[in-house]
Amino acid sequence: MMMLTRAGLAIAAFLCAAPVLAQTCSFSMTDMNFGFVNLASGAAVDTTATLNVTCTNPLALGLSVRICPNINAGSGGQSGGIRRMLQGSNILNYQLYQNAGRTTPWGSTTQTALGSPPPIDLLLPILPPLLGSTSRTVYGRILASQASAARGIYLSSFAGAQTSFTYTTYTLLAPNCSDVTQNPTLVPFNVTAAVEPACRVSAQSINFGNHGVLNSAVDANGAITLTCTANLAYSIALNGGLSNSPPAARQMVLGSSSVIYGLYRDAARSNVWGSAAGQVVTGTGTGTSQSVTVYGRVPAQNTPAPGQYNDTVVVTVSY
Secondary structure (H helix, E strand, C coil), rough: CCCCCCCCCCCCCCCCCCCCCCCCCCEEEEEEEEECCCCCCCEEEEEEEEEEEEECCCCCCCEEEEEEEEECCCCCCCECCCCEEECCCCCEEEEEEEECCCCCCCCCCHHHHHCCCCCEEECCCCCCCCCEEEEEEEEECCCCCCCCCCCCEEEEECCCCHHEEEEEECCCCCCHHHHCCCEEEEEEEEEEECCCEEEEEEEEEECCCCCCCCCCCCEEEEEEEEEEEEECEEEEEEECCCCCCCCCCCEEEECCCEEEEEEEEECCCCEECCCCCCCCCCEEECCCCHHHHHEEEECCCCCCCCCEEEECEEEEEEC
């Protein structure tokens, strides 16, 4: 008897998904460092940072990529569309711009009060090495009229979603950045500035006027105006004039003749103003203009020959 035995042969196929090559972009951003800044004059301070972009085209297709570099407010936050750096509770206002004239803010599609991001369009190469790259300058400015900013290091950190760059490929028409949400990429960087202690000083001349004889004391006042960094301790010294004389015996000179005069810290003319210890005026900066009166006196003395008598006193502010 013949017996037939049948066996099933299992056949299996394992299908592996082929890797999909897609266009990718990478970014790097240099820190924006304003360095040491002197804000006593009230002027704006400018600097720049650089954004670098590299995109691949592994399929060698004739495509372009639209990049939307969204930069939010940073850890310092913003107020009315103006970014801020912080040092504790102290605030330093600044802004990021798309252009060297600092007229068009660099913003974000998610924080529209800061402005819009400048779209970057990059044509992807179809020949090896299939890499396209470009760079953009980010223009920074510490805004003017911030002499009241306290000294120290200010920082705003752009970490995490504070810089979410998005991008997508296209063939003919570039999409609006408000519609580009693909490929969010975080690009961290910092904005820093060091507000250095500083004072700006000017002096008003003292004019004792016209007199026939000097048989009685003649008084007149002047002023020293200074703007110093907030909370900055300072002292103001006056030298002895061109003759390097004692504070109460300075000399206005005409040729070989002179008129004796003194400069004082008080209206009673009892506290001389010089450069030695105990003779200077001290104060603390507020970041705004401060005026200090200089009290002058020509004591009674022998009257020299008629003419205009002058002296020059150097004002030294130490801090």
